[in-house]
Amino acid sequence: MEFSDLVTRRYSVRAYKPDAVPEEMLQKVLEAAQAAPTAANRQPFQIIVIHTAGRQAELSRLYHREWFRQAPVVIGICAVSGQAWTRRDGVNYAFVDATIAMDHLILAATDLGLGTCWVAAFDPAAARQLLGLPEGVEPVAFTPLGFPADTAGPKTRKALTELVRYERW
Numbered sequence: 117m118e119f120s121d122l123v124t125r126r127y128s129v130r131a132y133k134p135d136a137v138p139e140e141m142l143q144k145v146l147e148a149a150q151a152a153p154t155a156a157n158r159q160p161f162q163i164i165v166i167h168t169a170g171r172q173a174e175l176s177r178l179y180h181r182e183w184f185r186q187a188p189v190v191i192g193i194c195a196v197s198g199q200a201w202t203r204r205d206g207v208n209y210a211f212v213d214a215t216i217a218m219d220h221l222i223l224a225a226t227d228l229g230l231g232t233c234w235v236a237a238f239d240p241a242a243a244r245q246l247l248g249l250p251e252g253v254e255p256v257a258f259t260p261l262g263f264p265a266d267t268a269g270p271k272t273r274k275a276l277t278e279l280v281r282y283e284r285w
């Protein structure tokens with residue numbers, strides 16, 4: 117798919133078919149995340165692939181929306197700040213790196229006809245407990261991964277004139 121089509125076609129899918137995600141597709145989206153750039157190439161993230169079958173009750177504690185656990189797979193991305201590059205003023209880039217990797221994964225999924233939806237409004241304590249996250253590992257975002265059972269609505273975005281400034285603030 118043309119990149120310009122890809123970015124316009126991606127939308128937040130909030131209804132999924134029960135069909136399984138073929139293993140090759142799963143591998144491809146994971147490889148897209150692996151290919152993402154990270155600060156100083158530290159790759160300070162871990163991806164957690166969760167097969168939803170039989171885990172619906174657990175997943176509803178993580179994020180309550182029904183569509184979240186409707187997809188056959190949920191993917192979580194975690195930042196490992198102790199492995200990340202840190203700017204001289206102390207700003208740690210683990211979240212940025214993890215977010216870029218997740219975006220690569222999401223765009224690759226769109227390219228394959230799979231649906232995704234960024235989820236940040238999850239319960240972090242439930243995520244820690246259900247996924248057994250150790251200290252120093254922060255869940256950043258989740259997405260269901262599956263075939264869409266809805267269609268895209270209109271994209272509402274601010275005008276570029278509201279989003280872009282040239283040369284200075």
Ligand SMILES: Cc1cc2nc3c(=O)[nH]c(=O)nc-3n(C[C@H](O)[C@H](O)[C@H](O)COP(=O)(O)O)c2cc1C
Nearest residue numbers: 126127128129130233234235236237238257269271
């Ligand atoms: C960082 C981030 C967190 C988000 N968290 C949620 C969420 O918790 N629940 C949800 O339904 N949508 C969530 N979204 C989806 C946004 O609502 C959606 O991307 C936005 O409204 C634009 O719509 P579109 O993705 O269909 O283009 C999130 C998106 C981003 C980028």
